[in-house]
Amino acid sequence: MTDAIYPQIRIVPERLLNPDRVEKLMNLIATTEGVRRILLNGQRLPATVPYGPARGMENPHPMRKTIKVGDQELELQVHVGTILLELENRDPLPAIRAACDEVFAELSYSIKEGRFMKSEPSLADYAKYGPDADKDIIGMADPKSKSGPVILQGLK
Amino acid sequence: MAYKPQYGPGTSIVAENRRKYMDPAHKLEKIRDVTDEDLVLIMGxxxxxxxYPTAHPPLAEQQEPACPVRKMVTPTDGAKAGDRVRYIQFADSMFNAPSQPYERTYLEAYRFRGIDPGTLSGRQIIECRERDLEKYAKDLVNTELFDPARCGIRGATVHGHSLRLAEDGMMFDMLQRCILDKKAGVVKYVKNQIGEPLDKEVKVGKPMDEKWLKAHTTIFHSLVGVPFRDDKEYVEYTQRIHSLRTKYGFMPTE
Known part of the structure; x- marks a missing residue:
């Protein structure tokens, strides 16, 4: 792991996105050269009702769907509202902007540059991954959940 | 001169709506017709x-202590019959929903009797005797105070008020109690307010359009509606209250 700081961007659309639109955008972004890590953020959609009188009941939700990015199937666990990307350098930015223009069409969106992803392991990360955790994995999946990040086939 | 309540300050349409809904003399416009049975299903x-299950025997059958206040206050129908206390809770989107929690509590206090409202930032609960509740819930759902897409009847897991809307214009709901039937353009409840699936779908009507929402909202919003700062009178009033309550501990004079 080098100490290089890779540029990160945050894509915020005007509305929370349907799975088909996320799938379309992800496929465009995943085929763009120079994207290192992708993080889909949003409101969590649990499979069962987590609390209240109906706790433990099934929670069917039309936004919790399995999408296909490249050859990889990916189960959405959130209603996607924000997309974070880490890039190798700033070169892929125009391609990402073009992909957003194409996919969001009638929706407005904003792209911001900054530091958005977790950079240091938290206590929960330490408990799960140990002292020598790979910093690329930190923050890519909820350390308390059993599922890990999805690894897409690279373009290199 | 008899006291005439002013209900609230402001010159904007939002302030006007707030006053209108609070004023019991203003008859709320009826927009949809959700039946008693449907509401009972949604509340669950x-x-x-x-x-109606009861919490105590009807008042007529039990010995009441000699109390001047009890003589003065006429009990509501639910209290008379000894009904249980039950609730309905609403979450309102900040994207131009017709009601918002504070407004709901104010208007209920002006319009209804025997209620216990609970006001939180993104949701508002109203508790009262069961048969009174059904009567009041009908007013709250069938009139201009409600919009099927921007207001939700949610007993638990209420989050959605401050979030962006979904692509179809519905407020986020983790339990997806109501869905928009795209063919018919109607919102229907498929779960009751705590998230248990319903045996039959309950239709609550079409979502209102943006123009209607803007004309009926009681929420300021700088991006999609009337910005708070544009209502000078409201800002002045709020600042005055803020200033007075800050100074109150020292010397409450103007």
């Missing part, structure tokens, strides 16, 4: 058509 406190 009892099976439709079943008798």
């Amino acid at each position: 406190h009892r099976a439709p058509g079943s008798a």
Whole structure:
């Protein structure tokens, strides 16, 4: 792991996105050269009702769907509202902007540059991954959940 | 001169709506027709058509202590019959929903009797005797105070008020209690307010359009509606209250 700081961007659309639109955008972004890590953020959609009188009941939700990015199937666990990307350098930015223009069409969106992803392991990360955790994995999946990040086939 | 309540300050349409809804003399415009049975299903406190369970015997059958206040206050129908206390809770989107929690509590206090409202930032609960509740809930759902897409009847897991809307214009709901039927353009509840699936879908009507929402909202919003700062009178009033309550501990004079 080098100490290089890779540029990160945050894509915020005007509305929370349907799975088909996320799938379309992800496929465009995943085929763009120079994207290192992708993080889909949003409101969590649990499979069962987590609390209240109906706790433990099934929670069917039309936004919790399995999408296909490249050859990889990916189960959405959130209603996607924000997309974070880490890039190798700033070169892929125009391609990402073009992909957003194409996919969001009638929706407005904003792209911001900054530091958005977790950079240091938290206590929960330490408990799960140990002292020598790979910093690329930190923050890519909820350390308390059993599922890990999805690894897409690279373009290199 | 008799006291005439002013209800609230402001010159904007939002302020105007707030006053209008609070004023019991203003008859709320009826927009949809959700039946008693449908509402009972959505609230999920009892099976439709079943008798009201009671918490105590009817007032007529029990010995009341000699109390001047009890003589003065006429009990509501629910209290008279000894009904249980039950609730309905609403979450309102900040994207131009017709009501918002504070507004709901104010208007209920002006319009209804025997209620216990609970006001939180993104949701508002109203508790009262069961048969009174059904009567009040009908007013709250069938009139201009409600919009099927921007207001939700949610007993638990209420989050959605401050979030962006979904692509179809519905407020986020983790339990997806109501869905927009795209063919018919109607919102229907498929779960009751705590998230248990309903045996039959309950239709609550079409979502209102943006123009209607803007004309009926009671929420300021700088991006999609009327910005708070544009209502000078409201800002002045709020600042005055803020200033007075800050100074109150020292010397409350102007």
